[in-house]
Amino acid sequence: MALGLGCSAKPGKAKENRTGSWRTFRPEFLHEKCTKCGLCSLVCPEGCIAEDGEGQPVPDYDYCKGCGICAEECPGQAIEMKKEEK
């Protein structure tokens, strides 16, 4: 976000606000345990887990706030929340 006068902005600027900086815990995806069920992508409240060509989850850490819902819901315990040092 550029510092627009009066904190003003054109539409669509929210994308530039990288909310991933809010994160304390970072989801690590263990591909060898992943069954490609896609549940993590479905439950992510930010909609920031995509799938690659093989169906493996690809997180977008620019916007992932580290809420941990994906890790909680993953049936195969294939997502670990790791404390992130900044």
Add this chain to the structure above:
Amino acid sequence: MMEFMEGSHAVAHSVKHCRPEVIAAYPITPQTHIVEALAEMVANCHLDAEYITVESEFSALSACLGASAAGSRVYSATTSQGLALMFEVCFNCAGMRMPVVMSIVNRALGAPLSIWNDQQDSISLRDSGWLQFYAEDNQEAADLHYLAYKVAEDRNVLLPAFVCFDGFILSHTYEPVDMLTQEQADSYLPRYTPVQRLDSTDPISFGLFASPDYYMEFRYQIDQAVKGAAKTIAMAGREFGEMFGRDYSNLVESYRLDDADCAIVAMGSICGTVKDAIDEMRKDGKKVGLLRLRSFRPFPNKEVRSALSGVNCVAVLDKNISLGTKGAVALEVRDALYGQQVPVLDYIIALGGRDVRKKDIRAVVDMAGQGKGDLFHGLRQELVS
């Protein structure tokens, strides 16, 4: 042209000459005469403006904020409880950098309910990012509106501004006022051209969410703009003086200060009484002078320091009290003089319309000479003991 006018009407005519495009206000004593007069001008087609009648002061300033964001020159006026109700919108106007100009007809804040004058209302918004000018008489109250628009709309400033003048003492008093003509006003204050504005064909939002990564920088920028406004005030005030003979380039006015032992610091209409008292004290051989603050925001730190460099004591008259500490003016004067040896004594006076006479000013100067201060002057002891 010199006219004999009520203070409120002098201000209303000045505002008319500033050609506001949108006016939104809610009547409240002692401010009502201004917006009544403006409403009449609009109704009689003497002023081409949108006059929005609203149900509260909160709505009044909100309407002004929206209209300013849409690119209009806007005006409102209020006082006391009305200004208190505008608190939230005041901070938004400054944060969104909207050059709203508002007259504050200074009045005490309740409780207890009081319609009478002190300066607690505008002083209580000192942290809001609005520029604050204080007029001594009706001439200055009328003139400062031109200056306020000129400064507020300057691209290096872009901040809202209060023009403060004392309720009843000025607003309801008739004085001769030299009114600018419309042509003179137009030559000083051109039409407002906003830097950016709401436009449905090129959308923009103001005052957006700022996360902790950004908020401080915005506050820093507002602070820089308020401080930087001093330079613009000096330029706009000098230009006013060159065009109309009344120079407002200095943020302060010194009266008989050059050889003074004791300096009084004050703001607003009380300075007339102070000047008369000083003339009397001078006749008695007492070297007293006055430093009048015309601008409280930005606070004229440098000017205060230089004007008070030669005095032995400073007596600040505060028509307000930051409850639990001192008057706001004294706190800031003391801050401006930090590191210097001169004692700064505070006198809380005139709250809720309590009369101040020349003998009170003499009493304050005597007390200051004895090092006695930081007190309420004029208290009825029998009621508080």
